[in-house]
Amino acid sequence: MLLEVKDLNTHYGPSHVLQGVHLEIGEGELVALLGRNGMGKSTTLKSIMGMVKPTSGSVKFEGQEIVGLPPYKVARAGIGYVPEERRIFPELSVLDNLMLGIKDGKIRNPNDPNTWTIERIFHHFPKLAERTHQAGGRLSGGEQQMLSIGRSLMGNPKLLLVDEPSEGLSPIMVQEVRNVLEEINKAGVSVLLVEHNLKVALSLAKRVYLMSKACIGCQASAQEVRSNHELRAKYLEA
Amino acid sequence: MDPMVSMYISQGIHGIAYGMILFLIASGLNIIFGMMGILNMAHTAFFMLAAYFCYVVVGITGNFWLGLVFAPLFTAVLGVVMERVFLRKAVGHMGELILTMGISFVIVAAIKKIWGTESLPLQMPEILSGMVNIVGVSYPVYRLFVIGLALVILVFMMLLLYRTRLGKIVRAAVSDRDMVNALGININMVFMFVFGVGTWMAGLAGVAIAPILTVFPGLADQVGMDAFIVVVTGGFGSLAGAFIVSIIFGLLSSYGVQFVSQFAPVLMVVFMAIVLAFRPNGLFGVKE
Ligand SMILES: Nc1ncnc2c1ncn2[C@@H]1O[C@H](COP(=O)(O)OP(=O)(O)OP(=O)(O)O)[C@@H](O)[C@H]1O
Ligand SMILES: [Mg+2]
Numbered sequence: 001m002l003l004e005v006k007d008l009n010t011h012y013g014p015s016h017v018l019q020g021v022h023l024e025i026g027e028g029e030l031v032a033l034l035g036r037n038g039m040g041k042s043t044t045l046k047s048i049m050g051m052v053k054p055t056s057g058s059v060k061f062e063g064q065e066i067v068g069l070p071p072y073k074v075a076r077a078g079i080g081y082v083p084e085e086r087r088i089f090p091e092l093s094v095l096d097n098l099m100l101g102i103k104d105g106k107i108r109n110p111n112d113p114n115t116w117t118i119e120r121i122f123h124h125f126p127k128l129a130e131r132t133h134q135a136g137g138r139l140s141g142g143e144q145q146m147l148s149i150g151r152s153l154m155g156n157p158k159l160l161l162v163d164e165p166s167e168g169l170s171p172i173m174v175q176e177v178r179n180v181l182e183e184i185n186k187a188g189v190s191v192l193l194v195e196h197n198l199k200v201a202l203s204l205a206k207r208v209y210l211m212s213k214a215c216i217g218c219q220a221s222a223q224e225v226r227s228n229h230e231l232r233a234k235y236l237e238a
Numbered sequence: 239m240d241p242m243v244s245m246y247i248s249q250g251i252h253g254i255a256y257g258m259i260l261f262l263i264a265s266g267l268n269i270i271f272g273m274m275g276i277l278n279m280a281h282t283a284f285f286m287l288a289a290y291f292c293y294v295v296v297g298i299t300g301n302f303w304l305g306l307v308f309a310p311l312f313t314a315v316l317g318v319v320m321e322r323v324f325l326r327k328a329v330g331h332m333g334e335l336i337l338t339m340g341i342s343f344v345i346v347a348a349i350k351k352i353w354g355t356e357s358l359p360l361q362m363p364e365i366l367s368g369m370v371n372i373v374g375v376s377y378p379v380y381r382l383f384v385i386g387l388a389l390v391i392l393v394f395m396m397l398l399l400y401r402t403r404l405g406k407i408v409r410a411a412v413s414d415r416d417m418v419n420a421l422g423i424n425i426n427m428v429f430m431f432v433f434g435v436g437t438w439m440a441g442l443a444g445v446a447i448a449p450i451l452t453v454f455p456g457l458a459d460q461v462g463m464d465a466f467i468v469v470v471t472g473g474f475g476s477l478a479g480a481f482i483v484s485i486i487f488g489l490l491s492s493y494g495v496q497f498v499s500q501f502a503p504v505l506m507v508v509f510m511a512i513v514l515a516f517r518p519n520g521l522f523g524v525k526e
Contacts, residue, residue, distance in 0.1 A: 051420060070424075071419040071420040072420070072421075072422050072423055072425065074420075087417040089409070089413055089417075090413060092406060097410075099406070100403075104422075155422055
C-alpha cells in the first residue's frame with residue numbers, strides 16, 4: 001500500500017470531526033472520497049497532510065509513519081496537496097507559483113520523462129503557458145485550479161490529495177480538470193480525490209470511500225455507487 | 239544661491255535622512271508582521287541596542303565602519319535567538335505581543351544597568367563629518383551617507399524579494415504561509431531568516447542614527463514611536479507604504495521644527511489620524 005490511514009482521529013477544539021477514519025490507497029490508484037457537506041472529507045486530507053494535527057491514529061506512507069509530521073515533511077515524503085480554495089499565491093506570477101512547488105528549488109532527474117518539469121506542466125496546461133508572467137491572482141477560477149494542480153505536481157509527488165477541484169468551475173473547465181486528473185493518474189501519480197460532482201468522481205475512480213458523519217461509512221466500487229440507489233441515498237443525496 | 243533656499247534644501251536632506259532611518263526600522267517591523275503576523279514590540283529595543291553595540295565596538299577599535307558592520311549583525315543574532323528560543327513558545331498573537339514587550343523591557347533595563355542613563359557620544363568618522371558643496375549648496379556629508387546607505391539596503395531588499403527564490407517564498411508566505419509549508423518548504427527556517435533580516439535592518443538604523451542623536455536609553459521610545467506610527471499609517475505589511483510614509487514623516491519632522499516648532503511633535507500623529515480616518519487600514523494596508 002502506498003498510503004494506509006488507520007483509526008485517524010481529529011478534533012477542532014471540542015468537536016470530534018474525524019472519528020477513526022480508515023482508508024488505503026495503492027500504488028497508481030485513483031480513489032475518490034465522497035460524502036455530504038461537513039462529513040470531514042477536507043479534514044481527512046488536511047490531517048494526512050499535517051495541516052491539522054490529528055489527535056490519534058496512524059498515517060503510513062510507503063510504510064513510513066508520517067502522522068504528526070509538519071506539512072513540509074509530509075510534502076517531502078512525496079505527498080502533494082491541492083486544497084479546496086486552490087490557494088495559489090496571488091502576487092506571484094504563474095511561473096513563480098510553479099517554481100515554488102519545486103522541492104529545495106531543484107528538480108531531480110529533469111531529463112527523466114516521468115519527472116514533472118515546467119515544460120511538461122505547460123504541455124499539459126497550455127492555458128498556463130500563455131500566462132507565464134501574469135500574476136496568479138489575475139487568473140480565472142479554472143486557470144487557478146490548473147495552477148494549483150501544476151504547482152503541486154512540480155514537487156513530483158507520488159500521491160496527490162485533491163480537494164473538490166471542479167467546485168465553482170464552468171462545465172467546460174470541469175471537463176478539462178477531469179481530463180487533466182486522468183492524465184496525471186495515467187502518468188503514474190496516485191490520487192485521493194474529494195469531489196462533489198459524482199459524475200466526474202465516478203468516471204475517474206474505480207474505488208470509492210463513502211464518508212458519513214466523521215467516519216468512512218463504507219467502501220464501494222464506482223460501479224456499485226452508480227447502480228445502487230440505496231447507497232447513494234444513504235451517503236450522498238441530500 | 240539664496241541662503242534661504244539653501245537652508246530649505248539642507249533641511250530637506252535632514253528630513254529625508256531621518257525618513258530613511260524610520261524606513262529601515264519600519265520595514266523590518268512590517269515584513270515580520272506581514273509574514274508571521276507578529277507585532278514585534280521588541281523591535282525598537284533591538285534598534286537601540288545596536289547603537290550601544292556600535293558604541294562599544296567603536297570604543298574598542300576606534301573604527302566606526304567596524305561598528306556599522308558588526309553591531310547590526312550582533313543584533314540580528316540576538317533577534318534570531320529570541321525568535322527561536324522564546325517566540326516559538328508564545329501562544330497566540332496576544333502571547334507574542336506580551337512576550338516581545340517583556341523582552342523589550344529586559345533590553346532597556348539591561349542597557350540602563352550596563353551603560354547608565356546619560357547620553358553617550360558617538361563620533362562619526364572624519365570622512366563623513368562636515369559639509370560637501372554641490373553646485374553652490376552645502377550638504378551635511380553624514381546625512382547624505384545615511385540616505386545612500388538606506389537606498390542601497392532598499393535596492394538589496396527589492397532584489398532579494400523579487401529576484402531570489404527565498405524572496406519569492408517570503409512573498410508567498412505573506413499571503414499564505416501554511417500553503418508554502420505544504421509545498422515542502424520549511425517555513426520555520428524562513429521565519430528565522432526574516433526575523434534575522436528585520437532585526438539586522440533595525441540594527442543598521444540604530445548605528446546610523448547614533449552619531450546624530452547620540453546613544454541614550456530613550457532612543458527606542460523617541461524614534462521607535464515614530465517607526466510604529468509609520469507602520470500604522472503606511473499600512474501593516476506594506477513596504478511601499480512604509481517607504482512613502484517614512485519620507486513624508488522625515489520631511490514633516492524637519493520642516494515642522496523649522497516652521498511650526500511648537501506643533502512639530504504632533505504633526506505625524508495628526509497626519510496619521512487624517513490618513514486613518516479615510517483609510518482605516520493605512521495608505522497601502524491590505525491586512526485586516
Ligand atoms: N477550522 C475549523 N474549526 C472548527 N470546525 C471546523 C473547522 N473546519 C471544519 N470544521 C468542521 O468540521 C466538520 C468537517 O469539516 P470538513 O471541512 O472536513 O467537511 P467536508 O466533508 O470537507 O465538507 P464540504 O463538503 O462542505 O467541503 C464540519 O462540521 C465543519 O463545520
Ligand atoms: Mg471540504
